[in-house]
Amino acid sequence: MNNKHNNSSNSLLNEGxxxxxxxxxxGKGSKILSNNKEYIDLSFGAGSLILGHNSKIYKDSIKDITKNNLSILASPNKQAFEFSKLLSKIFKNYSKFIFCNSGTEAIFKTLRIARTISKKEKIVSVTGSWHGSADSLLFTADKKLKPEPLSNGLSQENKKNLIFIPYNNIEKSKKILDKNKKKISCIIIEPIQGCLPTEKSKDYLQFLEKYSDKNKIILIFDEMITGLRSKDNSVQATFKIKPSISTFGKCLGGGMPIGIIAINKKIEMLLKNNKKKVFFGGTFSGNSISTYVGKKTTEFIYKNKKKIYQNLERKSIFFQKELNYFISKNNINAKIYRFGSLIRLVFSNREIDNRLQRDFFEKNSTNNIKKIKNFFYLNNINYPSNGLIFFSYSTSEKDVQKILKIFKLGLKKFF
Ligand SMILES: Cc1ncc(COP(=O)(O)O)c(C=O)c1O
Known part of the structure; x- marks a missing residue:
């Protein structure tokens, strides 16, 4: 494929x-490829390739698939069954798992479970959380926390049933929850947010857990990014929180499309007692290819977790420290935020607590952000379009040095 595509010859309408x-x-190791040219990747499949592109595990799994005649079966299969057994060893809070083909699918089916059990319609979402393109949640909060659609074609019902509470603001969130608690089915949150990854949210998450328990509201953690990305396997394990339902995906698929819903015993029993069936099916649900590669990858990461996470943390902490030191020494208007190996470069050096503030302080830099992204590309670095930077196990010390060099040059030039 070459890079000389122009829009008139492009018949694709997908985003981007x-x-x-x-x-x-x-892609190969830490590099993403274009026309035989290598770019250091900072996206790694939007966080799904924690071992890097075409890792040994991935290649071996693909070989196994052809050697062992693995195929799409659209029937109960051993591969899905075995992966679910491994998941229950890793995510001990949960008794059942439901395999989907994307994070978005896992999210909308999770909301279906919540509505079934609660018999209530209102969904509470937390500002700054991203849950993919499920219609019920494809909104952002305006300054007054009213839902603003992020897409055309969403129904008014979705808007009516959505309530926003502000991330990391316990007082305001409590007020809104108190006012609506009789109508609330569930609270869904991305516990550490891709839009501003920090560890500041522990108290807020513990508040949500207590509030949900007390008021019989279902608490859902969307750990699509953070699941299997840190040494504790999840944010809920790090902060010792037990949501009723969680969603996982990305690196658990080992490079194959996946979304996973995990439900605890109580939700499982309530679902069982429900007279009407809740529908989870689909042609590719629990397919043997995704679950085989997912299991192989997850098993490898789980077995080598000390080595893998130490490596990832070391590179990420070094990168953050080094760049933030450079930024403050040179009075540059930017800052690196990080949780584990999930990193974001925010184009403001103000102390920021949430997405709303981030967007506000970055507003005047839109043009320079575009320029610096292009500068990174011209210097052979693939800066993710959503701004969410990931390091992988395959990212070398040399790669990190090159990224630092180019980031420093770009920041000095444009900020
Ligand atoms: C936290 C979170 N939830 C849900 C999704 C949606 O997942 P998918 O893109 O696989 O539909 C994403 C994707 O980026 C995500 O980061």
Missing amino acids: YTNTKHYFDG
């Missing part, structure tokens, strides 16, 4: 394809 000259055609 309509206004770009950058097309990629492969």
